[in-house]
Amino acid sequence: MNSVPGINSLRTGPNDRGRFGDYGGRFVAETLMPLILEVERAYYEAKDDPAFQADLQHHLTHYVGRPSPLWFAERLTQHLGGAKIYFKRDELNHTGSHKANNCMGQILLARRMGKTRIIAETGAGQHGVATATMCALFGLPCTVYMGATDVERQAPNVFRMKLLGAEVKPVTSGAGTLKDAMNEAMRDWVANVQDTYYLIGTVAGPHPYPAMVRDFQSVIGEEAKQQIMQAEGRLPDAAVACIGGGSNAMGLFHPFLDDSSVRLIGVEAGGHGIDTGQHAASLTGGRPGVLHGNRTYLLQDDDGQIIEAHSISAGLDYPGIGPEHSWLHDIKRVEYVSATDREALEAFQLCTRTEGIIPALEPAHALAHVIKLAPTLAADQIIVMNLCGRGDKDIFAVAQHLGVKL
């Protein structure tokens, strides 16, 4: 494994200001600044502490259920006629998505820091459920902020969080989606700085969150690399993942950044189509700015006001993206494309029928791109796609879009 990056490595970021190139940083109010610095100190200490790493490893193995399998999707491969398609099956994690990797890491950090209350934001509810789960496991009170629109379209996850003992606070400001939930979580944090740990769910927010969440998610790519070497004896030709904030993609991509033979492809949510303006593709349709503590590509108008994103998938419905992705976009190491709501819905159904796996609408976007990509590649080429979440939570929304009454 190439866990020790060399001098010319793309894996050494961020710098000591929390920047990946021009992106990232710590754009928060002074009230939060001392806390951010405290989280940074505590995280880097924990990272270098073998006892912390052993504890994390223990919990990932025996509670989260890692390693997740790498599955050769043979029927899908035959159906598409082209490259061999492998799924990294992070939907098999406890709680049903990759979010558990990060939540386990951060909850152990919060405990180490002596914090006694956890807050989180959530879009689709996957991160909220994972956070609520870890809080139940460790007996910590948990408050999850969720946009009111998302509370409606992700009702099963809302109920799960409540069963797990979390308080779910619907956020009505803005469009009532992930962006607004994050605003409200930061407002809570600023008011409860003494005892509260903010467990951010994606590779965004002020430094050290983008780096820390990436580190906790990199287990996806590390495992995938080992598993594909075992299965095929070589690295894949392409690794594909969907992107909202970008944590599952960053986790898959990071261990491959220095392997130049591996094409890395991030799939943003194209919503109704990029040209309609109704989408969540910050890299394809946005420009750099500052929101939620970091400088990154954002959907914004000519005057710097943030534009509401749109996606069928609540988990991708975010007008920003993790700063490391912005940098990887600018240096062209990762290709960023988009898939529309409609394409994701089709991919959702295809995956279900050919592989017997109901994917979440988020990775259905990644799959929508794999459907386009695989036939253009040779039969001996390999694609690894991160199947980062399962779709049980989405069946009601999908039924509605397909005109089926449940």
Add this chain to the structure above:
Amino acid sequence: MSRIAAKFAALKAERRGALIPFIEAWDPDKDTSMALLRGMPGAGADLIEIGMPFTDPMADGPIIQAAGKRALAAGIKVRDVLAMVQAFRQDDQTTPIVLMGYLNPILSYGPERFCVDAAAAGVDGLIIVDLPTEEADLLLPFSDANALDFIRLVAPTTDDARLPHVLTGSSGFVYYVSITGITGTRTATAQQLEQAIPRIRKVSDLPIAVGFGVRTPEQAANAARIADGAVVASALIDTLAANLDGDGKALPGTVDKVLDQVRTLAAAVRG
């Protein structure tokens, strides 16, 4: 001497602190907001803080969030905030104006162009909520070059070790965020202020204004006595909002209601 320094020097001679009322630009519309701004000095405002609307005001509570929403619905742009100040300066050359806002609209406008245009319009200082000292180099060279005061926020969480760092390159006055929390929610006690303000005085000779949670005339008087000024925001916007019609539009008398409240606050600050 800058307008801000001159004002605080004059107040020191009067042996009293400053009343610094806040208005959100174009809340709820351009004309009402302009009338409020013009009426503020006569009602007893010593300095005026103008909020620059942003879609995602992370440090603000529901009251100022709603004000920003009304202003954005009225169609305000960054250039319109500057135009307001320019119009105000035609009749008032002495009352310092400080803009308070978030970084992204300024980045979008262009940090250098913003500082040049703000100075030309007659703005005296900037408070950028999400631009901590660690990131200040994005704006500081341009605010310095255009003689705009770069006003820093100090919070209860800013410890003694960090204070000198936070105040590096600060000018105008120090804005003490008196509570851990968002605007318009909690209030610091006089006792808390009496402990906090000397901590800042040890590392800075700049005047100190207290904001976040200053609502009543008594609280304003306390803050202005213990520090050098009191910023009142949410309480004034509350009054404004309570005097709008069902659609959020201004009524005859809306402006007077807010200015009456400024008069009451000013009377308390002047003792």
